[in-house]
Amino acid sequence: MTAQNLVTVDDDSDARPGGEVLLRATDVTKHYPLRTQALSRHRRVLRAVDGVSLEVRRGETLGIVGESGCGKSTLGRCLVRLTELTGGRVEFDGQDITTLSARRLRPVRPGMQLVFQDPQASLNPRRRAGDIVAEPLLVHRYGDAAAVRRRVAELFDVVGLAAAHLDRYPHEFSGGQRQRIGIARALATSPKLIVADEPVSALDVSIQAQVLNLFADLQEEFALTYVFIAHDLGVVRHVSDRIAVMYLGEIVELAETEALYDAPAHPYTQALLSAAPDIDDGTPAADVPRRERIVLTGEVPNPVDKPTGCAFRTRCPYARERCALERPGLTRTPSGRHTACHYPLID
Numbered sequence: 001m002t003a004q005n006l007v008t009v010d011d012d013s014d015a016r017p018g019g020e021v022l023l024r025a026t027d028v029t030k031h032y033p034l035r036t037q038a039l040s041r042h043r044r045v046l047r048a049v050d051g052v053s054l055e056v057r058r059g060e061t062l063g064i065v066g067e068s069g070c071g072k073s074t075l076g077r078c079l080v081r082l083t084e085l086t087g088g089r090v091e092f093d094g095q096d097i098t099t100l101s102a103r104r105l106r107p108v109r110p111g112m113q114l115v116f117q118d119p120q121a122s123l124n125p126r127r128r129a130g131d132i133v134a135e136p137l138l139v140h141r142y143g144d145a146a147a148v149r150r151r152v153a154e155l156f157d158v159v160g161l162a163a164a165h166l167d168r169y170p171h172e173f174s175g176g177q178r179q180r181i182g183i184a185r186a187l188a189t190s191p192k193l194i195v196a197d198e199p200v201s202a203l204d205v206s207i208q209a210q211v212l213n214l215f216a217d218l219q220e221e222f223a224l225t226y227v228f229i230a231h232d233l234g235v236v237r238h239v240s241d242r243i244a245v246m247y248l249g250e251i252v253e254l255a256e257t258e259a260l261y262d263a264p265a266h267p268y269t270q271a272l273l274s275a276a277p278d279i280d281d282g283t284p285a286a287d288v289p290r291r292e293r294i295v296l297t298g299e300v301p302n303p304v305d306k307p308t309g310c311a312f313r314t315r316c317p318y319a320r321e322r323c324a325l326e327r328p329g330l331t332r333t334p335s336g337r338h339t340a341c342h343y344p345l346i347d
């Protein structure tokens, strides 16, 4: 790297992975009380998110992956305060937003937006696409009707939709186009952070790549920070700088994307990699010969009755006695990897 390059990297380090933290979650928990147990002395809870700490830096994409029901969506909603936390703290853009009242949260909201998995379900079928995109502008008093109209047309253009289609209803668009409407709506208030909850899972594989490319282009153009949720390691690999792997409400591994794919530290990550097809060519993402394949057996335990110690131990081929006794926290191994495992595959 030349001296000139070094200066460039230094100059805008805040906007790059490794730069300033935009979002910080500290020991976030979200527990749902079980209704049937309401009168019992020992109220049982479903531990949807169970002690998650992470940081997202300005301009980076943090991928979050894990099997269905592991708490990804719940965590995503906690991060943007669309749900109340049971415990822990969320700081966004230097401000603790954990307990802000609705009124005080209002000026913070435009800065963080969510894109949902199923555009069919998340777009009001009775509203025209232009009105759907205009809604957050009206809520946050963007300007007069003409200014809103101009902004909506601009957003349509930015996400690759034709201005001629402003008056169409969601069902008149294809799946990929509907997701573009959802993205335009999320962009309307010029957010800093977008939490995208499985934004391409409902789309045909051929359309997925187009929408992923759009996310990448928008990130570049508007210096966006993403939390990108997927159940499939094949999808997040192409968009994420770092990846957090979740299991039963906990992060079991957090690493730079390539490091995680090259050499997973947690047995669960290894198992997910063994199973993940590559989005490009359908070949297994596991491309390192020395890596043994792990095929997961058994069911994911119920988050109401989590195993003692390590939550993954009941399905882990390497589990030993200690794993049932002590819960491993997410810690840094000597080689700088973050994993919640007593016996990481690399150290």
Ligand SMILES: Nc1ncnc2c1ncn2[C@@H]1O[C@H](COP(=O)(O)OP(=O)(O)OP(=O)(O)O)[C@@H](O)[C@H]1O
Binding pocket: 032, 046, 047, 048, 066, 067, 068, 069, 070, 071, 072, 073, 074, 075, 231, 303
């Ligand atoms: N409002 C709720 N009330 C009670 N339990 C809930 C609620 N929302 C989620 N859960 C439970 O919390 C756990 C985590 O759910 P969540 O939807 O966050 O998982 P997920 O990883 O997003 O799954 P998927 O991949 O299917 O979208 C699940 O056991 C789910 O049943």
Ligand SMILES: [Mg+2]
Binding pocket: 072, 073, 074, 197
């Ligand atoms: Mg989900």
